[in-house]
Amino acid sequence: MSASKRSANAMTVDQAVRDTLLRQFAGYRMKRAYLLVQEDMIETLAPFGLRTVTFSALAVVMGSPGISQSDLSDVLNIKRSGVVAIVDELEGAGVLKRKPVKEDRRTNALTVTAAGRRLWDKVEKAVQDHETALFCDLSPAEIAQLRDLLGRVRRTPSTDLEAEE
Amino acid sequence: MSASKRSANAMTVDQAVRDTLLRQFAGYRMKRAYLLVQEDMIETLAPFGLRTVTFSALAVVMGSPGISQSDLSDVLNIKRSGVVAIVDELEGAGVLKRKPVKEDRRTNALTVTAAGRRLWDKVEKAVQDHETALFCDLSPAEIAQLRDLLGRVRRTPSTDLEAEE
DNA sequence: TATTGTTATACTCTATAACTATA
DNA sequence: TATAGTTATAGAGTATAACAATA
Numbered sequence: 549m550s551a552s553k554r555s556a557n558a559m560t561v562d563q564a565v566r567d568t569l570l571r572q573f574a575g576y577r578m579k580r581a582y583l584l585v586q587e588d589m590i591e592t593l594a595p596f597g598l599r600t601v602t603f604s605a606l607a608v609v610m611g612s613p614g615i616s617q618s619d620l621s622d623v624l625n626i627k628r629s630g631v632v633a634i635v636d637e638l639e640g641a642g643v644l645k646r647k648p649v650k651e652d653r654r655t656n657a658l659t660v661t662a663a664g665r666r667l668w669d670k671v672e673k674a675v676q677d678h679e680t681a682l683f684c685d686l687s688p689a690e691i692a693q694l695r696d697l698l699g700r701v702r703r704t705p706s707t708d709l710e711a712e713e
Numbered sequence: 714m715s716a717s718k719r720s721a722n723a724m725t726v727d728q729a730v731r732d733t734l735l736r737q738f739a740g741y742r743m744k745r746a747y748l749l750v751q752e753d754m755i756e757t758l759a760p761f762g763l764r765t766v767t768f769s770a771l772a773v774v775m776g777s778p779g780i781s782q783s784d785l786s787d788v789l790n791i792k793r794s795g796v797v798a799i800v801d802e803l804e805g806a807g808v809l810k811r812k813p814v815k816e817d818r819r820t821n822a823l824t825v826t827a828a829g830r831r832l833w834d835k836v837e838k839a840v841q842d843h844e845t846a847l848f849c850d851l852s853p854a855e856i857a858q859l860r861d862l863l864g865r866v867r868r869t870p871s872t873d874l875e876a877e878e
Numbered sequence: 879t880a881t882t883g884t885t886a887t888a889c890t891c892t893a894t895a896a897c898t899a900t901a
Numbered sequence: 902t903a904t905a906g907t908t909a910t911a912g913a914g915t916a917t918a919a920c921a922a923t924a
Binding site for chain 2: 582604
């Protein structure tokens, strides 16, 4: 009895009523929407043996061949130590390779293998398709606008300084 | 040398160049934006002794006095076992109370205390202010549109069925 | 002395499963 | 038999700190 709708991925009928106070916040809606995207991405990437992080890493190395693990960690906003496992995973799958750099023997230059490039082409398409499905209620113009608006969210310097009241 | 900008919370100059392939995806932008909101929320809520989850729980109980822990877990999309710690935390802080229900002695009716209501008023305002700061580059109309667009993201039934190719 | 990649470790968050008391 | 709340446990995911090799 009560909220017994048990739909596999949430959002019962009552929910819309019950999170009224939360839905006033764009941040809350962002979280819900992000969770949907995240769940969807997991399913989309699974057949390719990728996780969201490894997909992102592959994308970055595709766009910046020869990038170092340190720089990759900067771009992905992940600690260097975390990048190791990610690169291990992708290298183990034959998707990318660590190449020694003559000028600086501390560094690994990351490059995508031929198999990795073929994988990227397929995955990129798959993710594009899944985004299309995810945003099927939005017009192309609205999707573009959503992308634009999301890109304009930023933390103001005053917030960073945590000098409040 | 290379990407040495070391800004405390990410987004170096190179980044914009390097995640080009990822920025085509609204999902990626959603993740970045969500992470900004999340970081900001943590700082905003800390002075009130709240975390994002406990803030959300408080909001839901405010809007649905007497709600059970099970129903709360449905609304928040968290397992019942996880709700226990959240309610413990809020009850320990004197923000809400578990009340026995005569008709069903298995159930707890969650209610916000007077102190909890005062807290909510302050926190709600604080979060509203921080969202204003976060979306300072957007006009009120754009914020409303962002909220609307985010609310229209959904997983299509076909995606759920994972019946692909 | 600083930086790259690495390892080991700890911490946070959440899910799973089993238990109890009620229904 | 099923459900509400609880507990204990395990698993992701990520951060922190220390280390070796190199600059």
